[in-house]
Amino acid sequence: MILWAEDENEAAKVAQWAALRIPHVSSFGPCQAAAVERHGRTAAVVVFHDWQDVGRSLQVSIAAETPLWASRATLAGLLRYAFVRAGAEVLWSAMPSDNVRAIKFNTGIGFKREAVLRRRFGPKRHAVITSMTRQEWQRSQWGNA
Template sequence: MKLIFGNDLVVARFVADMTPGCEAGFGNCKAIGVGDDETGELVAGMVFHDWQPGPGLIQISSASKTPRWLTADVRHIMFSYPFDQIGCQMVVLQVSAKNERMVRIAKAFGFTPYLIKRMRGRDEDGYVFTLTEEDWRNGRFTRKTNG
């Protein structure tokens, strides 16, 4: 997988188009795309949006055409941006309770889940997940360095 930087609008539209209820897009955002090594086709994207510098919060949304995009390198870059580059203290992720795969992934990454009844409408619950900088740095998927 190849990371794609500098195409925020294209990647954000890709993610919005694949995310139910996100017709309006993400507004002012930063995005990282993931391209297929062989074809160069955009297969996944991460969008960082709703940045709140005061409390140090940012939301992340992602979508993909394949489950193979979430490699260790991609994971490292995905969380390096908010925690290392812009100084976030917490990342927020919203997920439909029906998206069992993403719920499992978020929990495995160390996000703390909060179930919100009807968050996605009258018949669909959702989770708000939070990941603090400390939980990320101490998590099992974080690259440990000697410095």
């Protein structure tokens, strides 16, 4: 079940749950956040942040206690938020290059590996950037869900 933050203060509180679990994040700034509950407990938090008007781009960050949070319906709803409600033309994510699980998850749901930013997360810790465009989402299983 997706529980959307009702306002900016609640979004900041929900996003803090994710920030505490993502080593390279201290806070997200202005954002929209959703908690994904499983069996009455927070299983994951998805934070949409870093909105850029010019390119209509939106960054997404995810922290999870278990991989079981990511049902098809949940993923479809979260991607629908980014492309329909927020109006993004591109949704992107940055993760450490040694976080193989996150990279595999993102590419597995249709994000394309786009770039590597050297030393973004410190010495010898590069960032892998993945993204999905509105058109890719529309043609995917998620755009038809």
